[in-house]
Amino acid sequence: MARVALTSEKILDAAAGVADDGGLAAVSMRNVGRRLGVEAMSLYHHVANKEALLDQLADWVFARIELPVVGDPWRPAMAARAASARTVLAAHPWALGLVESRRTPGPALLHHHDTVLGCLRAGGFSVALASQAFAAIDSYVYGFVLTEQRLPFDAAGEAGAFVADVDLPVGDHPHLAEMVDEIVMGGDYRFADQFDDGLELILDGLERRLGGD
Amino acid sequence: MARVALTSEKILDAAAGVADDGGLAAVSMRNVGRRLGVEAMSLYHHVANKEALLDQLADWVFARIELPVVGDPWRPAMAARAASARTVLAAHPWALGLVESRRTPGPALLHHHDTVLGCLRAGGFSVALASQAFAAIDSYVYGFVLTEQRLPFDAAGEAGAFVADVDLPVGDHPHLAEMVDEIVMGGDYRFADQFDDGLELILDGLERRLGGD
DNA sequence: GGCTGGACGTCCACACTGTAGACTTACGAT
DNA sequence: ATCGTAAGTCTACAGTGTGGACGTCCAGCC
Numbered sequence: 001m002a003r004v005a006l007t008s009e010k011i012l013d014a015a016a017g018v019a020d021d022g023g024l025a026a027v028s029m030r031n032v033g034r035r036l037g038v039e040a041m042s043l044y045h046h047v048a049n050k051e052a053l054l055d056q057l058a059d060w061v062f063a064r065i066e067l068p069v070v071g072d073p074w075r076p077a078m079a080a081r082a083a084s085a086r087t088v089l090a091a092h093p094w095a096l097g098l099v100e101s102r103r104t105p106g107p108a109l110l111h112h113h114d115t116v117l118g119c120l121r122a123g124g125f126s127v128a129l130a131s132q133a134f135a136a137i138d139s140y141v142y143g144f145v146l147t148e149q150r151l152p153f154d155a156a157g158e159a160g161a162f163v164a165d166v167d168l169p170v171g172d173h174p175h176l177a178e179m180v181d182e183i184v185m186g187g188d189y190r191f192a193d194q195f196d197d198g199l200e201l202i203l204d205g206l207e208r209r210l211g212g213d
Numbered sequence: 214m215a216r217v218a219l220t221s222e223k224i225l226d227a228a229a230g231v232a233d234d235g236g237l238a239a240v241s242m243r244n245v246g247r248r249l250g251v252e253a254m255s256l257y258h259h260v261a262n263k264e265a266l267l268d269q270l271a272d273w274v275f276a277r278i279e280l281p282v283v284g285d286p287w288r289p290a291m292a293a294r295a296a297s298a299r300t301v302l303a304a305h306p307w308a309l310g311l312v313e314s315r316r317t318p319g320p321a322l323l324h325h326h327d328t329v330l331g332c333l334r335a336g337g338f339s340v341a342l343a344s345q346a347f348a349a350i351d352s353y354v355y356g357f358v359l360t361e362q363r364l365p366f367d368a369a370g371e372a373g374a375f376v377a378d379v380d381l382p383v384g385d386h387p388h389l390a391e392m393v394d395e396i397v398m399g400g401d402y403r404f405a406d407q408f409d410d411g412l413e414l415i416l417d418g419l420e421r422r423l424g425g426d
Numbered sequence: 427g428g429c430t431g432g433a434c435g436t437c438c439a440c441a442c443t444g445t446a447g448a449c450t451t452a453c454g455a456t
Numbered sequence: 457a458t459c460g461t462a463a464g465t466c467t468a469c470a471g472t473g474t475g476g477a478c479g480t481c482c483a484g485c486c
Contacts (some may be wrong), residue, residue, distance in 0.1 A: 136415075
């Protein structure tokens, strides 16, 4: 039998593929093994256990987010990183839930955080303000993606077609109904556009605080 | 045998208890049943399946967040809601991951969203701005709690004692090290204090936009 | 009172999960 | 050629969600 050099990268890619296809719940050792033409137990020669695999998979996600270089002007750097994070999280709907459920940070996450903090420090932020900025931006991005994914239609595309399919019990929720109406009916209105708007809200605040305080 | 009127509220409370004790992973039909002195299958007379139970459990969390009344001044209302959400999410560490992983909104969530939106609309927000405000605030709260939970020490208390136990591979992550140092060593510095600061950042921005635009 | 229908709890069975442990195979170095 | 080791397989076990058959209690009726 041709031993085809099972590596932990291949295992991670396979796990990501399984998750892309069937959701996080489909990521079982047997399924990942099957995708590689291998028995479940073989994976244990490269991965300690399933928890570790999921940890690494969360880090796999972080490794995919584009990072700025320390020294870049902080504001566009933050905007670009936020946009990249959003892209990655949107491409793998399972990623958000996974990343959030892991408590042990992997190398990619550490490097990520360190670089972002460095970028802010180089831009003149105090340690405390940098930490606050990081928390605020990160929170915003995660939360926005989450909100976006929970929307009952495709926020990026033509939304009109979808509203008929969804029957939210919107009857006694007038404000919700109002919002859905405006979002769905207003032709040139895209929920997704709010991402940049909201982000600038935060960045504006940070910039003011950077100058003022 | 005394039939003790198993209701879906009791089941939800039991499930929350199991999760409080042993984490989300411990919430199995058998464990929830055991906590009620009942077989797993009995639960199915009150709950469609485990997915539905988890959906309801997520809604159970939302029902616990204090809501403002439509008509209250929007800014303190938003601040209070954010604080309450944070309290609830912190009291049940499993809640965040659960809420985020569910895609079908329950009645409490709908009512919650509707009330918050109503509060903003009554405060003079346009539909678009209200939706943006909601997304920004919610995102911030979720993200902050998440960050807080991931911190390797108790963010609310005396942090100094914890740092020795944690050996983050902080060696070649200078900015991360710097931040941890300052957070942990600075006696009167509390990560938790940043919550209000960051929130005001967002509320300030909204207030400006509400007047200006 | 006694009957009955339906609501509700139990039990067993099945496919599936993570993973420990023993086995087998194939390759690189001697 | 042989051996050691790394890396696969196979078997087994406890635990999971849940379908279906079965039992059992209670409310409403005569």
